[in-house]
Ligand SMILES: [Ca+2]
């Protein structure tokens with residue numbers, strides 16, 4: 481079985497199993513919401529759509545410049561997940577949601593991060609399909625942090641018998657030979673968080689193989705994509 | 710002073726010093742022609758232009774599918790450079806020449822490879838300008854071998870006091886923490902050479918810091934770009 485790495489999403493090209501990676505911070509925080517006990521997660525492509533999708537009793541999470549917009553309960557920080565217990569979370573993210581949308585033709589869509597790297601690889605293997613690691617990138621530019629994370633998940637896939645297919649899979653694997661924190665810290669995404677006083681989020685996103693919760697796509701709610709653990 | 714890495718050439722955007730990298734094989738072989746005693750090197754964007762540019766007594770080098778086209782003296786292999794002593798070489802290369810053309814606005818244009826990594830970094834520093842590492846890539850796709858080489862040259866620049874600017878410079882530096890041969894061997898360019906029986910060229914291109922010859926842009930001859938050592 482093979483795995484590929486796409487530095488940027490290629491909408492409509494996915495068939496087997498897609499692992500969407502937006503490690504700083506959407507897919508890291510998404511996993512932590514479900515691990516903390518959220519009932520479900522609805523990925524929304526922006527702040528206004530998230531407001532419209534939220535139903536009574538649900539949590540609104542999102543960010544503009546790293547911070548929660550007006551009326552939002554949470555700011556997408558992986559260090560602020562306790563309030564979601566037993567509730568659905570509507571989460572506004574730009575690049576992560578765009579990547580998840582691009583994967584909609586795939587048979588299975590999983591959200592991957594460094595924190596669930598080993599488990600997301602195992603869940604992908606269980607599907608019995610070819611795996612596409614879909615890096616979110618940022619505004620159409622590829623992102624070092626996402627490519628690195630794809631490499632770490634790729635290493636786990638290799639350990640499970642998958643072969644890298646294509647040059648970008650090899651590039652990601654070679655990147656993954658470096659330790660997580662220095663690589664993530666060099667990314668523009670990390671520097672932006674540090675700039676708004678959220679540098680500790682980078683350290684949280686850089687923790688590798690620390691839990692076993694993998695958000696899995698269940699279906700649509702309007703423009704929102706619903707994930708469960 | 711700073712250095713940037715462009716995974717693909719951005720025509721017309723270069724001002725200071727550009728180091729063009731097409732490690733498999735154009736910029737590796739170009740350095741070796743000059744080191745072997747070629748009088749000059751003329752980079753041509755294709756086989757027909759190279760034929761038209763060649764003057765009496767000059768050597769024609771180029772490749773189609775890795776091998777010399779009809780009427781060509783040499784096939785761009787870094788292991789076949791002896792015949793060039795005392796002669797100018799007109800060298801047809803697609804991606805390497807395209808990248809060199811993209812750099813035409815820069816004040817200095819140098820050709821970089823793993824073989825001259827340390828020296829090309831030193832020559833770039835001597836210019837006193839910001840450095841742009843311009844990866845040739847392949848047919849508009851970025852290439853693992855060129856990004857890796859940019860990282861190795863970037864490491865040398867860092868050692869000379871330059872700072873990496875932008876995420877791709879960091880990506881290249883992290884790639885460069887791996888040994889050269891396995892990375893180059895994973896590239897599509899290497900696999901194509903192995904496929905036509907030229908695998909030993911990959912090993913030659915993967916040799917790091919083995920000589921001190923840096924091709925430097927001198928001026929145009931028609932569509933050809935003339936380089937000297
Ligand atoms: Ca991101």
Ligand SMILES: [Ca+2]
Pocket residue numbers: 731732733734735804845846847852898
């Ligand atoms: Ca090449």
Ligand SMILES: [Ca+2]
Pocket residue numbers: 731733734735802803804805
């Ligand atoms: Ca070439």
